[in-house]
Amino acid sequence: MNSPAQPAAKPEKIRCDACPVMCFVAEGRTGACDRYANEGGKIVRCDPITVLDRRLEAGGEIRPFLKDDWDGSVLAGDDLFVSAVGAGTTYPDFKPAPFIVSREVEGVDTVTVVTEAIYSYCGVKVKIDTDRHLGHEGAKVRAKGEVVGLVITSEYGSQMLSLGGVDHLTGGSKSEGRVTCDTLMALCNREAVELEIEDGATVVVQAGQPPIVDGKREERMRVGCGSATIGMFAGHWQGLVDEVVVVDDHITGVVSEHQAGKVIGWPDTGIRINGRRSTPGRYFQVAEPGLGWGGTDIEDPLSILGEWRAAKGATEGMTLLMVSTTGEHAAAYRLDAELRPQPVPLSPDLQETVDLIAENCEPALCTVMFTGGAGGSLRSGVTRNPVRLTRAVQGRRATVTVGGAECFVWPGGGITLMADVTQMPAQSFGYVPTPALVAPLEFTMPRADYVALGGHEGAIRALSDVLENGGEYGAEWRALPREAGRRAQPARGADATPDPKHRP
Known part of the structure; x- marks a missing residue:
């Protein structure tokens, strides 16, 4: 007599350590953030690593980054920039960043430290070009019924909002934190968001697009008072x-x-x-x-x-x-x-x-400036002595970029930065359900300076090695023009053009 068939054993879930949530992820599924997946028993990043390539701006061919196709003969360090988009995280922070890339730029051996940073201390500053009254200074700004920020002092021809921040992300109800995180991520990814201003207008905001105030699309920013x-x-x-x-x-x-x-x-x-x-x-x-x-x-x-x-x-x-x-x-x-x-x-x-x-009126647009404090534990992914990184940034010995976009770094303590989201590759921002925003972050400096500040020298890899072998969270690549946010065309390998939100 045959024994009854035994049910097939379910594949074992594995734990993702890319953020504090520590999801258990089944084979072929993603974690709660939709950014990491279990592929063949290994946690991989779902999006390809983004390389910014100056050659593409001049109409050059997309470089073949896959190991089987690339012969290593076309690399120029000042042409290529490995961004943090799709790179993976430093969490739990003490380990070296996912990529610490060595390349020669104008004759200088340069290191770029690449990581996707998790931000609780972050938000956006929104500039809305309109002379229409949106709301009084200090008025609450709501998204989906939850308070996500406030109206701040208006500027010449523009109304200004400050949205997000740690108090809304973690200091209120779960719903407030979730909606704040969703709102920030949508705005930073250049999506349209409807905001309601207390005792004021309803405005649809989208980076690089005209505002829509109470259903009316703005066309012009005032010429002056x-x-x-x-x-x-x-x-x-x-x-x-x-x-x-x-x-x-x-x-x-x-x-x-x-x-x-x-x-x-x-x-x-x-x-x-x-x-x-x-x-x-x-x-x-x-x-x-x-x-x-x-x-x-x-x-x-x-x-x-x-x-x-x-x-x-x-x-x-x-x-x-x-x-x-x-x-x-x-x-x-x-x-x-x-x-x-x-x-x-x-x-x-x-x-x-x-x-x-x-x-003489300029076109009315919305500007979204990602604002974040990069002075926390993520610095440990760069150096074993975090304060030295802060001092290198403050002393302008290290350059900070967000997805390859230039930043303004505020004077004073810490590394508080602002960057225009339209200058970054599309869909550069993600989230973790703690809740917090995830943003690409790169630090670039001469190799000698990096070693002097206590950097993870043993984790430095040549650009050719990085492109050939990938990293801990995968080896899929896409190439974008150096002006990342403007002419982005996702690609993987020499010919393929898959969906940039690739899933295993």
Whole structure:
């Protein structure tokens, strides 16, 4: 009698040590982060390692990085840069970074230390080019109902948001941390995210794209405040109209009173503005902030005017142009017998001046700056004496990049950096469900300096060896142009062009 068939033994799960979550991963499956998988009983990185290649910018061929095809004859260290995208992690930090690459750059033996860093202390600074009021300074910013940041001080022609940070990632509820992490990763990967601002607007933000404010796509960043607009264009209006008011939430300008008008001999008109006069021709607080004319809440520009004064020069028949700082809003008027402005058609000559304002406005875009503190334990993957790395960066002996993109490193203690996400390869950012963001990070310095700061000298590998043999988390490669974020074409080997989110 045959014994009953025994069920096949399930493949044993193996533990992934690439982050603090320490997932047990079954064969052919990925961990919770979707970045690491169990392939044949080994933890591998799901995305290919990204090499930035200057030759591709000049239309050169994609270099064959696979061991069977590459003969080693086309390498030039200053052409190739091994980025951290797809490289793997240093976690649990004390071990050397996944790649410590030696290459010759302009005759100098140079080392680049490559790792995908796990950030709890990180966020994004978002610049939104618009004169529309999005929300008051300090207002909470929500994504999917969770608070993920706040409105910060506006800049010239732009509204600013600060999103993320350790307090939102780890200091609130689990839902707040998860949504914050998802929001940061989407923004850093140049995806569109809808944000709701407390007592303000709903805005769709996407790096390198125009903002969409309350369902309306922004086209222009204002040319300047109302005062600046008059300073630029007063001469264009002279002889075409008797008075010009440039409506602006911050500084509304009046050409007849403004110094620019005085210099060219503009006569008084007897106009009166309902606002707080700052200096001649410059008015604050003419209306509340909003989505109307010049970032105010008004739809009728005449609402900011008081009575015209005959004693100061107002007469019947005087003409008035009211225009916003983007040229999006414009209207012409003529004073009647009671010195009240009545609408008249905009003459072709005046329309040309409005078009000139619009022409001088830059396209409205969203800018997302990844901001992170790289001064923690990940430094141990670079050197056995972490503070020496910090000092090398502060002393500009070591250069920091994020996915090959140049960074601004803040002065003072630590390594606090900012980088433009549009300058990085697509999908450069990942996450771990602690929650925290994962970002590529590279430190580059002369080899002698690297050894002097206590670097992992025994882990240094020649560029040719790295390209031929890969690393701990795999040996799959893709080549991108050096300007990583702009003309990225994922590739593996000489001919193949697979999905960049490759899964085993």
